[in-house]
Amino acid sequence: MPSKVGKYTIQFQTNPAVLGFASVVGKKESEGPYGNSFDQCHNDTTLGQQSWEKAESQLQNEAVHLALKKANFQSSDIDFIFAGDLLNQCISSTFGLRSLNIPFLGQYGACSTMAQTLGIASLFVESGAAVRTAAVTSSHFCSAERQFRYPLEYGGQRTPTAQWTATAAGAVILGSRSQYKTAPVGLQAATFGRITDYGIKDVSNMGAAMAPAAANTLLDFFNDTGTNPQDYDLILTGDLGYIGSQLLDDIMKRDGKDIHTVHNDCGKMIYDRKKQDVHAGGSGCGCSAAILCSPILQQMSTGQLHKVLFIGTGALMSPTSSQQGESIPGVAHLVYLKSQP
Amino acid sequence: MPSKVGKYTIQFQTNPAVLGFASVVGKKESEGPYGNSFDQCHNDTTLGQQSWEKAESQLQNEAVHLALKKANFQSSDIDFIFAGDLLNQCISSTFGLRSLNIPFLGQYGACSTMAQTLGIASLFVESGAAVRTAAVTSSHFCSAERQFRYPLEYGGQRTPTAQWTATAAGAVILGSRSQYKTAPVGLQAATFGRITDYGIKDVSNMGAAMAPAAANTLLDFFNDTGTNPQDYDLILTGDLGYIGSQLLDDIMKRDGKDIHTVHNDCGKMIYDRKKQDVHAGGSGCGCSAAILCSPILQQMSTGQLHKVLFIGTGALMSPTSSQQGESIPGVAHLVYLKSQP
Numbered sequence: 001m002p003s004k005v006g007k008y009t010i011q012f013q014t015n016p017a018v019l020g021f022a023s024v025v026g027k028k029e030s031e032g033p034y035g036n037s038f039d040q041c042h043n044d045t046t047l048g049q050q051s052w053e054k055a056e057s058q059l060q061n062e063a064v065h066l067a068l069k070k071a072n073f074q075s076s077d078i079d080f081i082f083a084g085d086l087l088n089q090c091i092s093s094t095f096g097l098r099s100l101n102i103p104f105l106g107q108y109g110a111c112s113t114m115a116q117t118l119g120i121a122s123l124f125v126e127s128g129a130a131v132r133t134a135a136v137t138s139s140h141f142c143s144a145e146r147q148f149r150y151p152l153e154y155g156g157q158r159t160p161t162a163q164w165t166a167t168a169a170g171a172v173i174l175g176s177r178s179q180y181k182t183a184p185v186g187l188q189a190a191t192f193g194r195i196t197d198y199g200i201k202d203v204s205n206m207g208a209a210m211a212p213a214a215a216n217t218l219l220d221f222f223n224d225t226g227t228n229p230q231d232y233d234l235i236l237t238g239d240l241g242y243i244g245s246q247l248l249d250d251i252m253k254r255d256g257k258d259i260h261t262v263h264n265d266c267g268k269m270i271y272d273r274k275k276q277d278v279h280a281g282g283s284g285c286g287c288s289a290a291i292l293c294s295p296i297l298q299q300m301s302t303g304q305l306h307k308v309l310f311i312g313t314g315a316l317m318s319p320t321s322s323q324q325g326e327s328i329p330g331v332a333h334l335v336y337l338k339s340q341p
Numbered sequence: 342m343p344s345k346v347g348k349y350t351i352q353f354q355t356n357p358a359v360l361g362f363a364s365v366v367g368k369k370e371s372e373g374p375y376g377n378s379f380d381q382c383h384n385d386t387t388l389g390q391q392s393w394e395k396a397e398s399q400l401q402n403e404a405v406h407l408a409l410k411k412a413n414f415q416s417s418d419i420d421f422i423f424a425g426d427l428l429n430q431c432i433s434s435t436f437g438l439r440s441l442n443i444p445f446l447g448q449y450g451a452c453s454t455m456a457q458t459l460g461i462a463s464l465f466v467e468s469g470a471a472v473r474t475a476a477v478t479s480s481h482f483c484s485a486e487r488q489f490r491y492p493l494e495y496g497g498q499r500t501p502t503a504q505w506t507a508t509a510a511g512a513v514i515l516g517s518r519s520q521y522k523t524a525p526v527g528l529q530a531a532t533f534g535r536i537t538d539y540g541i542k543d544v545s546n547m548g549a550a551m552a553p554a555a556a557n558t559l560l561d562f563f564n565d566t567g568t569n570p571q572d573y574d575l576i577l578t579g580d581l582g583y584i585g586s587q588l589l590d591d592i593m594k595r596d597g598k599d600i601h602t603v604h605n606d607c608g609k610m611i612y613d614r615k616k617q618d619v620h621a622g623g624s625g626c627g628c629s630a631a632i633l634c635s636p637i638l639q640q641m642s643t644g645q646l647h648k649v650l651f652i653g654t655g656a657l658m659s660p661t662s663s664q665q666g667e668s669i670p671g672v673a674h675l676v677y678l679k680s681q682p
Contacts (some may be wrong), residue, residue: 002470010470051665088429090449094657098536098670108431108447127468129343130353195439209642316435329439
């Protein structure tokens, strides 16, 4: 049974098992440093669909099917699926997953969604409410650009602090530890974050808007568990990019928890900074989902990485709220993944 | 601990307690049949805010504060808050609740969101991950009209099958039964639905798009629990309106579970059909939330109602998906509320 540790952290006693994971990405992501890690790369980022939104749905659908296949399950084996994305009314998830016939619980945490879905899906397994659950998110550069910023045809110039929404999806299948004792990777804890708003209004600088939320959640976790950054092999945020990551490191150092030697960020990892100029790095639910669901979970499965804190960071704004003069509230959710020794 | 009953239903062993509830509505809702039941009625539906979106955030904020106050809690007493709404990127929830400093988990189930948040919030309490949780949703006629349909200034004519988005919010505070033994109302079970799409494309007939999902979830629950409609005092859907409710009754009768003597719908209840012509009834997350959080939970608390199935129904579309020719997928989530004898 789960128990509360400190004020904010849920500790999983049974260590819900990661049974399968998969990632699907677009062309640009396949040309990045982790191009060979992803399960499926699409050179045609329409995925043969008639709109960018349908292409994003397809990304999510393929990620779930691949994760199921790799874990040797069918969709009918999954008790609940937790999914979300950045599009209005989460249509990538609903249209991408409607054919699966799995009880569906839509989640919205902007780019924190992968950590949110993983945390809740783990609790469902841990509590006994489910034997197997799935967590999935996606993003698509072209659907995000036209919804949040400008139509691609406009060719708007991006500022140096802007991040590049990844065309990517990632899915994880989780299972009850009582049935899957030998699965190498499991979930040890989750810390769900509080909304944090420092008044940042620049929608081209999401990293700055989200870094304080990431710091809050990380500090909550360290306080609750009595641990330190050096107790972990990797503290992986997604996606603060270059600017937000530096800010997070600075805030954490100021607060006595220096993370910079173990901290990396999915937005810094997914593209090659020199060869692929995306300014402040990658972003989008799919960015952290694909990095987690390929290099990280692969390295955890083979024992190269043992203790990983995965912190999804989300900017909880909409174009409407920004046009109405609002600041950008941030949120960050943390899950602690551990591989068996 | 929760356990799975049948294929789809989660049974709560501890019967998580309803500790408080509150509703906040606009002028039109205050003039309906349940106008005297709501905790707070606003004659000025701007709530003194500068935009309809900010007004909707305010509705949600007030509903949570009233529910906390009625239950004698402060926001720091709540472990997690589950919230969602119909606006792009769920901004009513994020901006309405950002000042609360409660760990925030955004939910998206369109108009099924109140049942979804209640079900997940109950599981968090039941599992021991939380002592107290909150569930809240909202909708606002004016923010929904301009986002999903036309600007109000356009004065578009509504078809007879159209439903009227309620300006309303409802919030529930849940608590662990071990600490709150005498609370009269509790949660017995939850059945989370699968996405159901019968190919309906008429965005002015949401009731028809959602009725099959409601039927699926209800039939799942009856099959899983071996119970019948007559075992309950009330089967309350929200919000199918007049047309969707008739369709649901027809489908259920065809499938051997005649519900019409115990079935009512929040969309049929919130407005007076004769005096307030809203065509096919009310809709919006806030409609079912306000009806549940006022007349229904009041009647359950005083013993007038004992066994209630509350089924939130959502249409998982966006204006973009409809403009791209997509049909309207539906989903329905059920929670079983029971008052102590």
